[in-house]
Amino acid sequence: MNDLLAALLLGIIEGITEFLPISSTGHLLIAERWLGHRSELFNIAIQAGAILAVTLIYRQRLWAMLLAFLGRGASPALAAGTPAGLASPAQARDYALKLLVAFGVTAVGGLLVKNRGWELPDAVRPIAWALVIGAVWMVVAEHLAAARAAKLGERRDIAWGTAVLVGVAQIVAGVFPGTSRSATTIFIALLAGTTSRVAATEFAFLVGIPTMFAATGYELLSLARHGQIGNEDWTALGVAFVAALVTAFVAVKWLLRYIQSHRFTPFAIYRIALGVVLLLWLPAGT
Numbered sequence: 001m002n003d004l005l006a007a008l009l010l011g012i013i014e015g016i017t018e019f020l021p022i023s024s025t026g027h028l029l030i031a032e033r034w035l036g037h038r039s040e041l042f043n044i045a046i047q048a049g050a051i052l053a054v055t056l057i058y059r060q061r062l063w064a065m066l067l068a069f070l071g072r073g074a075s076p077a078l079a080a081g082t083p084a085g086l087a088s089p090a091q092a093r094d095y096a097l098k099l100l101v102a103f104g105v106t107a108v109g110g111l112l113v114k115n116r117g118w119e120l121p122d123a124v125r126p127i128a129w130a131l132v133i134g135a136v137w138m139v140v141a142e143h144l145a146a147a148r149a150a151k152l153g154e155r156r157d158i159a160w161g162t163a164v165l166v167g168v169a170q171i172v173a174g175v176f177p178g179t180s181r182s183a184t185t186i187f188i189a190l191l192a193g194t195t196s197r198v199a200a201t202e203f204a205f206l207v208g209i210p211t212m213f214a215a216t217g218y219e220l221l222s223l224a225r226h227g228q229i230g231n232e233d234w235t236a237l238g239v240a241f242v243a244a245l246v247t248a249f250v251a252v253k254w255l256l257r258y259i260q261s262h263r264f265t266p267f268a269i270y271r272i273a274l275g276v277v278l279l280l281w282l283p284a285g286t
Contacts, residue, residue, distance in 0.1 A: 003217050003236050006035040011240035015247025018050040019205060020255060021138065021183030021267050026127050026274055041229055044219050045237050050245030051212045054205055054252055061206070065099075068092035098163035102207045105167025107214060113175055124278050130178030131275035135268040141187035142264055143196075149195035157198040170211055181208060183267075189207040197259045205252065256285065 015032050017024040032038065055062070068089040079237040149155070169188040181206055189200035223229050 003233065004239055007042075007233075007236035007240040008243050010035055010038065010042075011049065011243025012247045013044040014240075015050050015053070015244040016251045017250075018047065018244075019054060019182050019249055019252050021134075021180050021186060022271055022274070023131055023134070023178050023180040024050075025177045026131055026278060027128060029124065030278070036118060039232060040219065041223055041232055042237055042240065044216050044223070046244040047212065048216050049241040050248035051209060051216065053245045053248035055209055057252055058206060058209070062209075063085065064281045065079070065092045065096040069096045075212070084247070088126075095158065098158050099203070099207050099210070100162060101160065102163040102167040102170070102203075103210045103214075105164055106170040106211050107170065107209075109171040110174060110215070111208060126176070127178030128275040128278035129276070130176050131271045134179045134183055135271035135275070138187055138264050138268040138271070141191045144261055145190035145197075145200075146197045146263075148193070152195075154196050155194055156196040158189070158194055158199065158203050159192065162189055162194055162203075163207075165189075165192050166207055170207070174215075181212075186264075197264070198256065201256065201259060 009033055010028065013027050014024055017027045028043075031127065071089075135241070165188050166185045167169045169184040170181060175186040182201075185204035186197075186200050189203055190197070194200045194203070
């Protein structure tokens with residue numbers, strides 16, 4: 001297959017799967033069976049494209065929180081209100097602090113995990129089981145959140161304890177490839193008391209911005225230190241980056257609309273099907 005077409009397809013796969021709760025790792029594992037294994041720099045580039053897409057989607061919210069955090073007063077974005085309920089500078093500042101707490105927990109814990117070498121390999125069997133177990137986790141968490149919402153009403157607030165648990169969830173997702181960072185964080189937020197699917201998803205996406213940018217930067221510096229940036233097809237990398245950016249933008253926009261009136265159950269069913277395919281079809285050692 002033409003290298004540019006292969007890069008385009010890998011970028012599209014990354015963009016679609018990075019923020020949907022279905023695991024980009026599992027999908028890229030399958031895709032590379034046909035499209036060829038790519039360099040670490042290539043993988044970093046397509047992930048950066050997906051992160052940039054979410055940053056663009058939430059650019060007004062991020063700017064509003066930054067102004068509130070710096071004590072610059074209300075902004076048009078805050079005055080109009082947001083889905084997360086950040087209708088005042090105080091609420092925006094509180095929300096921003098919770099994002100920082102979640103990110104801080106992930107950063108400290110992630111470095112500890114990295115130094116200890118606590119991470120499963122990107123092999124088929126653990127990824128497949130992570131997909132299946134994660135699907136069960138999704139169904140149980142959403143069921144419990146729905147039952148709590150029916151009893152107590154919808155809760156959109158992110159508690160401080162929830163922020164800490166979301167940070168821990170990101171570490172778990174890093175240790176166990178295939179769990180899906182977005183799925184792990186969304187559903188820990190639902191289990192921790194935020195019964196609104198939209199509020200839990202948006203917090204997971206927003207905390208993912210600094211987390212994934214930091215991880216991308218860390219990996220990029222590591223590659224640079226070891227001289228692994230030189231021999232790269234920059235045209236193919238650019239095509240993949242743009243493809244990931246565009247498709248992630250569309251996928252996240254679609255998901256945010258979808259979950260306003262639908263549950264995550266179809267994603268759980270899809271994860272189980274993909275996990276079974278991986279277990280039965282691909283060799284266990286690849």
